[in-house]
Amino acid sequence: MIGGLTVLLLCQLAGEVLARTMALPVPGPVIGMVLLFTSLLLRDRFAPDAPRPDPGVPGLGQVADALLTHLGLLFIPAGVGVVVYGPQLARWWAPMSLAIVIGTLLTIALTGRIAQFLMRRMG
Template sequence: MTGAITTLLVCQLAGELLARALHLPVPGPVIGMVLLFVLLLIRHGEGEEPPAALTQVADTLLAHLGLLFVPAGVGVVVLLHTLAANWLPLALAVGGGTLLGIAFTGRLAQALLRRLG
């Protein structure tokens, strides 16, 4: 189990280092997740199950995912005055970004279905 946690943390660290060193606009943990995916594909092949220890660690983290939102919630409460002062631009950004994301996903799904069909 320690090896699985270490694998996750090393992939996240590598992602952070790559994101900062190359000035990428993608968060380090996202790059680390892609690195972990590639590592699993290389070591275990496509269609094979990941190691049991890694699956157990991932399931445990996902089971306690709600606890990881506590710091973000505290940040929102601490900066509530800033949110109140800038509610319109924030609402437009969140609402517009959500609508654009949904529209893009729908168009991409349509294009992929046309390509398959």
């Protein structure tokens, strides 16, 4: 489990370093997640027959399960933000609601188009 946590933190660190040194507009943890995902894909491509009781690194699956178990804790900062910025939310509710609705509809439409494209491409 320590190995899995170490891999996750090293990927996040690498993402932070890349984001800050290259002045990227993407947060470091997102870049780290992409690095981890890419490394797992490459590992499967170059060693597809290697036995894997776990997702590759000992303990990575355990750490991921533990983090997902406590995922609800990540919503606490969002709840605090709603309470703290309540007056601004009350003042700007209409444009924010419109932006949320339009953003949600665009996301659903784009996801559907990508799914259609991939289904046609896969056969």
